[in-house]
Amino acid sequence: MLETSRRWRREGDSVGLVPTMGALHAGHMSLVERACQDNTKVVVSVFVNPLQFGPAEDLDRYPATPQRDLDLLRSAGVAAVYMPSAETMYPAGATTRIQVHGVAEPLEGEARPGHFEGVATVVAKLFNAIEPDRAYFGQKDAQQAAVVKRLARDLDTGVEVCICPTVREADGLALSSRNAYLGPEERKAAASISAALRRAANSYGAGEHDLERLRREVLEVLEAEPLARVDYAALVDAETFRPPGTLAVLAVRIGKTRLIDNHDLAQPFPG
């Protein structure tokens, strides 16, 4: 992969990377589209990274649609798909791990110990293996995006990290490969997550800037939905992921499925 990427750049191409765990949806494809606009060669990595899953999490049942993914990526005109095996990425004896202190510690960092260490380690490996000019991540995983930006700067990777807007269903639900876990009733209930963000953004737009009151509005919407259980709901600064701030970040369980979403309340909610 590195040889190919270096040959491309030697020939004057620019290289964009879209890291994914497969099970591609329109959210991923919007990253691919943006990468194709910005670069002459686009590489999409498809790798369900075991290092970023906790022992009680859904690694074993994470959705996999490899043939469909390849078809989608072929149609989108990407130059290469990088699909390493777990044994290639983590051969016996591999012991190096990357930690991003600070921004990786609260919220998802607390809820999923080891998650961001897994993300940081695999992203650094992908950056080294592909040496892209730019890499694309979704705003849907806002804290991951902040962690990757920090990592890219701190380790002198020379990679420009581009964050692209969340893609949503008609009712507002943020696209996620994990939406596939939802039953029909759960799918309806999951709309409460974006509804909560929308309600708080509307209040903010109408002049309510008290962060604790905005947070309570978010919680009220979610607590009205019997199938939803709030893991966390916080209003944080978009760089540190600590309060206070206008970035509303949510982790919510709908049945057994844990979903995350976020929105900067100082911006109108889309749609």
Added chain:
Amino acid sequence: MLETSRRWRREGDSVGLVPTMGALHAGHMSLVERACQDNTKVVVSVFVNPLQFGPAEDLDRYPATPQRDLDLLRSAGVAAVYMPSAETMYPAGATTRIQVHGVAEPLEGEARPGHFEGVATVVAKLFNAIEPDRAYFGQKDAQQAAVVKRLARDLDTGVEVCICPTVREADGLALSSRNAYLGPEERKAAASISAALRRAANSYGAGEHDLERLRREVLEVLEAEPLARVDYAALVDAETFRPPGTLAVLAVRIGKTRLIDNHDLAQPFPG
């Protein structure tokens, strides 16, 4: 730096990196010489990395001879010297750290908590900032060499890590920038370190393969030197740095100066 290095490679050059903390001696220059043989462009980094020093260590008095270093490197024909400031390497808010588990944990890892995290982090940054084809390290810092090899593989850096033989004074003392700390009596006493390795290597060559007896021989030589205090003396495997093995690794205090050295007892001691 990255732009220059990428331009060189675009033009068909190969790039060798010799990371140093300055205060250059013949040991460093042997790495530079080897790098110049293997590559068409050689970069030497000079950076006293605060991250790899403990709070009670010698960061503030680490020897610095920048003008002499530059003169030496100019004469040696290196293509670039990379001399970042501490503020460039670790700007406010930089929080990313790299840990190499396993090989970095015993011996120096125990004696100097955080040392190898500092080494791993700065080496990854240098590899990213320069993207060398090859990087050169001395066998004198044997455990560091093993940690860097592990890191280079684990993070898919594509960098070939080349380990070069220890350069020694006439009496066997391994060259080290820290030898400058030694007073005249201490300098004489420091020869006990290599003498201990030589005696055990001679015994091994004469048929003594009992590792515990070989270790006691090493200790006997050091304990006969009143100015020497043994920090550790172990016979370890050269990949894991855990016993058993024939790599004799030593950390010894001569007065206030802590020196390390090592030798594979299965090989004749040089000189």
